Amino acid sequence: MSPARPVIGLSAYSEHARWGEAWSMPATLLPQAYADAVAAAGALPLLIPSVTGVAAIVDRVDALILAGGGDIDPARYGASPDAETAGVRPERDGAESELLAAALERGTPVLGICRGMQLLNVARGGTLHQHLPDVVGHSGHRSEVAVFGPHDVKVAPDSLTARALGETALSVPSYHHQAVDRLGRDVIATAWCDDGTVEAVEYTDRPDVLGVQWHPEMGADPRLLAWFTERARVSALDHR
Numbered sequence: 001m002s003p004a005r006p007v008i009g010l011s012a013y014s015e016h017a018r019w020g021e022a023w024s025m026p027a028t029l030l031p032q033a034y035a036d037a038v039a040a041a042g043a044l045p046l047l048i049p050s051v052t053g054v055a056a057i058v059d060r061v062d063a064l065i066l067a068g069g070g071d072i073d074p075a076r077y078g079a080s081p082d083a084e085t086a087g088v089r090p091e092r093d094g095a096e097s098e099l100l101a102a103a104l105e106r107g108t109p110v111l112g113i114c115r116g117m118q119l120l121n122v123a124r125g126g127t128l129h130q131h132l133p134d135v136v137g138h139s140g141h142r143s144e145v146a147v148f149g150p151h152d153v154k155v156a157p158d159s160l161t162a163r164a165l166g167e168t169a170l171s172v173p174s175y176h177h178q179a180v181d182r183l184g185r186d187v188i189a190t191a192w193c194d195d196g197t198v199e200a201v202e203y204t205d206r207p208d209v210l211g212v213q214w215h216p217e218m219g220a221d222p223r224l225l226a227w228f229t230e231r232a233r234v235s236a237l238d239h240r
């Protein structure tokens, strides 16, 4: 019997936070929208902190979301930091790379969102544009602070991304200043913005690893997370 609510692990991260009257300290956090969107899709969200050895938790989840956040350390793809590169958290890069490796080893479905998509590429030897406006000549992918502005995306028709979304042209909520540059081994691009920015990647050797540069948790379109929750259900059955 299909489990009613598969468990989807979400990679969280450490940030200095202030809350209440007394508290100001490093906290494990993730925007609430991720948990809400996963719950709305019918799964149980489980936040995974960036701590050493955390990859063992992959055995306890049915699928893994690598979430958005700060920039990946450029050293991971053989580059020096650009002046605009910000929010680097080496411990998060390490923990998420270990989570991804464990998920691939176990055959656990993986969805990379924004930074998570970039990590999918870097993990296989790909590189990133460190500051997209320098490449495309505009700031449309991150036009205002904390505003997830919409833009159009075209999806390759015969792709996992198209099957997951059920269409090949959509408007997506977006907030990023970096993007995939050179693709890693067995990584293909399957969606693009009009300016050529890669908007989705897949692993050609895996049926259920997908990354999107946009933020499905911030939009009104539930299809991607509904598809991913179904993949999590199937994974739960496969691993019983």
Ligand SMILES: NCCCC(=O)O
Pocket: 068, 069, 070, 071, 072, 114, 115, 118, 175, 176, 177, 178, 179
């Ligand atoms: N590089 C981290 C993901 C967000 C961004 O590109 O701005």
